[in-house]
Amino acid sequence: MQRPRLVTAAPAERADPIDRRELQPEAPAAPADAAPAPQKARRAPGARKMLLGAAVVAALAGGGWYGYEWWTEGRFLVETDDAYVGADMAVVAPKISGYVESVAVADNAPVKAGEPLLNVDPADFRLALQAAEGKIATQQASIDRFDSQIAAAEAQTAQAKAQVDSASADRDRAAADYERAQQLVKSTYGSKQALDQAKADRDRTVAAVEAARAGVAAAEANRAVLAAQKGEAQRTLQEFETARAQRQRDLDATLIRAPFDGVIGNKAVQVGDYVTPGKRLMAVVPLDRVYVDANFKETQLAEVKPGAKVRLSVDAYPEHDVTGVVDSLAPASGAQFSLLPPENATGNFTKIVQRVPVRIRVDPQDVAKGRLRPGLSVIASVDTRTAPKLTSDAADLRR
Numbered sequence: 490m491q492r493p494r495l496v497t498a499a500p501a502e503r504a505d506p507i508d509r510r511e512l513q514p515e516a517p518a519a520p521a522d523a524a525p526a527p528q529k530a531r532r533a534p535g536a537r538k539m540l541l542g543a544a545v546v547a548a549l550a551g552g553g554w555y556g557y558e559w560w561t562e563g564r565f566l567v568e569t570d571d572a573y574v575g576a577d578m579a580v581v582a583p584k585i586s587g588y589v590e591s592v593a594v595a596d597n598a599p600v601k602a603g604e605p606l607l608n609v610d611p612a613d614f615r616l617a618l619q620a621a622e623g624k625i626a627t628q629q630a631s632i633d634r635f636d637s638q639i640a641a642a643e644a645q646t647a648q649a650k651a652q653v654d655s656a657s658a659d660r661d662r663a664a665a666d667y668e669r670a671q672q673l674v675k676s677t678y679g680s681k682q683a684l685d686q687a688k689a690d691r692d693r694t695v696a697a698v699e700a701a702r703a704g705v706a707a708a709e710a711n712r713a714v715l716a717a718q719k720g721e722a723q724r725t726l727q728e729f730e731t732a733r734a735q736r737q738r739d740l741d742a743t744l745i746r747a748p749f750d751g752v753i754g755n756k757a758v759q760v761g762d763y764v765t766p767g768k769r770l771m772a773v774v775p776l777d778r779v780y781v782d783a784n785f786k787e788t789q790l791a792e793v794k795p796g797a798k799v800r801l802s803v804d805a806y807p808e809h810d811v812t813g814v815v816d817s818l819a820p821a822s823g824a825q826f827s828l829l830p831p832e833n834a835t836g837n838f839t840k841i842v843q844r845v846p847v848r849i850r851v852d853p854q855d856v857a858k859g860r861l862r863p864g865l866s867v868i869a870s871v872d873t874r875t876a877p878k879l880t881s882d883a884a885d886l887r888r
Contacts, residue, residue: 565874567793571844572783572867574803578774579749581606582767584742585614589762596756600747600773607758607770611743618740621733628726635719642712649704656701660694751775779861780851781813783869784823784844792873793818799849802868803861811855815871819846847871 587609594606670688751773758770781801785793793815801811822843824831849869851861 565872566870567785567789567873568868568870569783569785569789570866570868571785572781572801572849572869574779574861574863574865574867575782576774576776576779576863578751578754578772578863580769581745581748581771581773582769583609583745583764584766585609585739586765587611587613587743587763589758589760589764590743592756592758592760594753594756594771596753598753600751600753602747602749604747606745606747606753608745609743609764611740614736614740614743618733618736621729621736625726625729625733628722628729632719632722632726635715635722639712639715639719642708642715646705646708646712649701649708653698653701653705656694656697660691660698663691663694745770747773749773749775750777774863776859776861777856779856779863780816781849781867781869783847783849783867785847785871787822787843787845790818790845792876793847793871794873794876797876798872800870800872801849801851802870804866804868805862806860809860811851811861811867813849813851813855813869815876816848816850819848821845 590608590610592607593604594600600606670686754772754774755769756771758764764770781799783799795815795817797815799813799815801813803809803811822845824843847869855861
């Protein structure tokens with residue numbers, strides 16, 4: 490059973506003949522320079538809707554602009570920040586040992602090809618060259634002596650041949666005398682003694698001919714020995730000449746020159762240092778032949794082809810973009826050329842995206858500005874639309 494609700498009438502407002510504001514104490518007057526109290530700004534609901542609408546419109550405009558940029562250009566760009574400027578710099582090292590006599594260049598100094606860089610004390614090498622030249626002179630004198638001996642041997646050979654001719658003539662005369670003596674003995678006009686004398690003369694002349702022939706052989710053999718000795722001396726002379734050439738090269742190596750145009754860097758030599766072959770003295774960096782090596786992921790290489798244009802953003806000069814062209818792709822990923830190549834056929838396997846170095850040829854006009862230094866970080870963006878079209882044969886090879 491519900492209770493009855495009591496309805497009470499609100500009491501009529503009692504008229505207050507006394508004004509309550511008159512009873513309240515008056516507030517002290519504010520100073521004249523006091524600023525009025527800030528009032529809390531109230532934002533109308535319409536303004537909030539306008540701001541929200543403007544934000545939505547800005548977001549849609551930004552998204553549309555980004556989508557347009559991606560559709561017209563972004564989807565054709567392959568980009569990586571794993572890229573660095575490089576150069577085929579030369580490490581200067583001596584070929585000989587010695588004390589540094591002078592250094593002609595300073596750090597960061599430009600040099601031209603063939604310009605002297607430093608000089609090693611050449612005194613010892615000059616003496617070695619003089620000793621080699623002395624040996625050559627002595628050996629040349631020996632060869633000249635052999636020439637004289639060979640000439641004498643040739644004269645002896647001619648003399649021996651003349652003696653053979655003389656002995657042969659005597660032999661022929663003695664043989665004729667012996668024949669006549671035999672005829673006289675048979676006709677009883679000659680004596681037995683004369684026949685014996687003629688026979689002895691014949692035999693003596695025959696022996697003289699053989700002796701003369703032996704003398705010719707000995708003279709010719711002596712000449713052959715002298716010729717062989719001369720050949721040996723000539724070969725020794727060639728060895729001495731080779732030694733002199735080596736000493737000359739050592740002397741020339743005391744003056745180290747720049748191999749090409751570039752800038753000196755990493756200088757680590759001073760006057761008085763003792764250097765040995767292969768010691769690193771300084772480096773010559775060819776700033777006019779710099780390039781960029783960009784390490785693209787293997788998933789990015791499908792459209793990266795030689796000849797494609799590249800935009801290079803150098804971290805050191807963000808306000809200056811550099812242009813280039815894809816020159817070539819490495820034959821293997823960078824991991825294959827590391828000191829310890831990975832062996833994926835053993836143990837557990839975790840797939841890791843590999844990177845392949847891509848050589849980028851920088852525009853000569855940008856290189857000539859001299860801003861690029863080996864080792865600088867670069868962001869490389871390849872425009873795949875600019876890659877040259879492959880011929881049918883090249884396309885078949887790619888398949």
